[in-house]
Amino acid sequence: MGASFWLILIVVNDVAAFKPPQQSSPCEVVQMDVFCNDKNLRSIPDKLPPGIQKLDLSRNLLQNLTQEVLAVYTSVHHLNLHSNKIHFIQPGIFNGLTNLQVLDLSRNNLDAFAALKKDVGRLTSVETLDLSDNGLYTGMSDYFLRDAPALMNLSLDGNSLTKIDKSTFAGSSALRKIHLHNNVILEIKEGAFESLNDLTELDLSMNSITCITDFNLSQLKLLNLSKNSLELFQAIDIDTEYELLYLDLRENKIPYFPVLPKMNRLMYLDLSRNRLRGVNTSDTTEEGSLKDQDGLSQQDLSQLIYLDMSFNQIRSLPSVFFDRMMLLKTLNISNNCLETFSVSHETPLNSLKTLDLSFNAMQNLSFEHNTLLSLEVLYLQGNYLNLLDSSIFHRLPRIRELHLQQNYLSICGSRPQVSQKPHHHKCVSFSxxxxxxxxSLSGNSLEYVPQKAFYGSPLQVLDLARNPGIFIHEYAFSSLETSLTHLTLKENNLQSLNTDLSVLINLRFVDLSTNMLTSFPLSNKDSSIEILNLRNNGLITLDYDTVVALEGTLKTLYVSSNPLSCCINPRFLNMVQASNVKIPDLASVTCLYTRGSKNVEMNIANVLPEHCKTLDSKSLNILIVVVTSVGLIVILVVAFKLCHMKRRRHNSSFKA
Structure with missing residues (x-):
């Protein structure tokens, strides 16, 4: 009995002394921030450090939010519950989190909670709330917003809201930014945003809104209505000054220019990808009535910096339209139906820096003197330009880029005399x-690039591609020796290069692909070329001097689709196989070498020294003939000398 007692006592003491090891938290703690994301958690950890300010529980398996654990972390400022499976929130759970400012509940199943028709409770200090991608229907967001007095930033993106009511934001009157992108909103009730006096940013993009009439949110600074089904945008006719700076109406069905507030500060206006047939504000004739033109001039666009009307059906632009756009810097009218465009003294557009008129149907283009004084970039590709004033581009004192591809222009040999009156020529001067x-003059059907075509124009990039049959004068690139860095001559059917590219001492990029070149000579041993494209030509190899010139700087070489020889120039083979030269198309670069009486094709990367050690039979026969001939000549010379010496000895002994 005594022994049993002591045995039991020992066991009890051991059990009492045993403490199971404390499970360490799966979360990462960085100062006052705790990161529990991507841990497959099904509940909120209950033993986190006190006083934490940020708690990240995103991308876990949480389903229910209850007070028993979360209420402990009253110090949290930022709570991230993004991408869980939350379908129930205990009402009033956030009441005690008086320091909570940022709450992210996006990508959960909150539609299930909203179906219970219970309010989430008071969001005492929450300033930013994300409810995006929760399957919320119309009216469901009210259960989260009914008592959020401090809320300033709200995201409801990616839900299924169809209507915005006057009551939707009634409990969140401090809102400044609302994002409703990618819902199915069809209707916005009158006064829906009326109580939001501080609202400055509203994103309604990618919805199904068909019209905005009597727009009166004068305090808004940003309004995004892109990717809807808008056919009308009209501001209310009042004298109130609007704060609107950014208006995005792209990708809608608007046929007429929107009626903007009379007094606004609009700086950015995007009307691209609509159905504009002109810049009238109503359905008028193509020419437009005087009343309509007066209406256009009254549109307050005096602060506008950016205007995009690309991808519409605009056929003409009355000059009066630009009258008050004194600050406009970017104008995009590409992909329309314009046949002519002119800039006159009445509307000089002297602040404009970028003008895009590409892909229209333009045949006429004119700029008067002292207009477009700030223009730096001009896009004109994809038009029908043929006859222009030869000095038209000399009137642009700050022009840096000319995109003229896909037209029908020719290059003048020297600059014609500048006339005050525009005179159309068959060529345009670029000197x-x-x-x-x-x-860029690619795709212009150019036949000739004359001598000194670009003299006095310090081009860095020159594109003359896709002009099959073009002839380039030997001195076409005169004066570009130190400036040119990029040259494109691809798809021109060139059989040879008349000009020596090695004189262009700063040339870094050269594209000669898809021509008929059989050689690429470089006479200057100090080439600067770093990227060279020689694909799809008739090259058997690169000259020894060319390889020597390229070896110091070449970084990337394209050389596939050429009838290359594997062994004719070992130095070229070594350059291709060298690790310091990148060959992006190496897998398709093949070469030929002779084995016996057959030509064998193989990938150039697989060529080994033994493939080129033994000369082919033809070369061997030539070598044998040469060596034999040299040997015979040596023998004959030696024999001749011996005979001559013997004869001299014989003659000497006879005389004695």
Missing amino acids: SIPTLRYL
């Missing part, structure tokens, strides 16, 4: 434009 750095 003596001291600010020009970029010029």
Whole structure:
């Protein structure tokens, strides 16, 4: 009995002394921030450090939010519950979190909670709330917003809201930014945003709104209505000054220019990808009535900096439309139906820096003197330009880039005499434009690039591609020796290069692909070329001097689709196989070498020294003939000398 007692006592003491090891938290603690994201958690950890300010529980498996654990963390400022499976929130759970400012509940199943028709409770100090991607229907967001007096930033993106009522934001009167992107909103009830006096940013993009009439949110600074089904946008006709700076109406069905507030500060206006047929504000004739033109001039666009009307059906632009756009810097009218465009003294557009008129149907283009004084970039590609004033681009004192591809222009040999009156020529001058750095004339059916075509224009990039049959004068690139860095001559059917590219001492990029070149000579051993594209030509190899010139700087070489020889130039083979030269198309670069009486094709990367050690039979026969001939000549010379010496000895002994 005594022994049993002591045995039991020992066991009890051991059990009492045993403490199970405390489970360490799966979360990462960085100062006062705790990161529990991506841990497959099904509940909120209950033993986190006190006083934490940020708690990240995103991308877990949480389903229910209850007070028993969360109420402990009253110090939390930022709570991230993004991408869980939350479908129930205990009402009033956030009441005690008086320090909570940012609450992210996006990508959960909150539609199930909203179906219970219970309010989430008071959000005492929450300033930013994200409820996006929760499957919320119309009216469901009210259960989260009914008592959020401090809320300033709200996201309801990616839900299924169809209507915005006057009561939707009634409990969140401090809202400044509302994001409703990617819902199915069809209707906005009158006065829905009326109580939000501080609202400055409203995103309604990617919905199903068909019209905005009597727009009266004068305090808004940003309004995004892109990707809806808008056919009308009209501001209310009042004298109140609007704060609107940014208006995005792209990708809608608007046929007429929107009626903007009379007094506004609009700086950014995007009307691209609509159905504009002109810039009238109503359905008028193509020419427009005087009343309509007066209406256009009254549109307050005096602060506008950016205007995009691309991808519409605009056929003409009355000059009066630009009258008050004194600050406009970017104008995009590409992909329309314009046949002509002119800038006159009445509307000089002297603040404009970028003008995009590409992909229209333009045949006529004119800029008067002292207009477009700030223009730096001009896009004109994809038009029908043929006859222009030869000095038209000399009138642009700050022009840096000319995008003229896909037209029908020709290049003048020297700058014609500048006339005060525009005179149309069959060619355009690109010389003596001291600010020009970029010029693209690809796809213009150019036949000839004359001598000194770009003299006095310090081009850095020149694109003359896709002009099959073009002839480039030997001195076409005169004066570009130190400026040109990029040259494109691809798809021109060139059989040879008349000009020596090695004189362009700063040339970094050269594209000669898809021509008929059989050689690429470089006479200057100090080439600067770093990227060279020689694909799809007739090259058997690169000359020894060319390889030597390229070896110091070349970084990338394209050389596939050429009838290359594997062994004719070992130095070229070594350059191709060298690790310091990148060959992006190496897998398709093949070469030929002779084995016996057959030509064998193989990938150039697989060529080994033994493939080129033994000369082919033809070369061997030539070598044998040469060696034999040299040997015979040596033998004959030696024999001749011996005979001559013997004869001299014989003659000497006879005389004695």
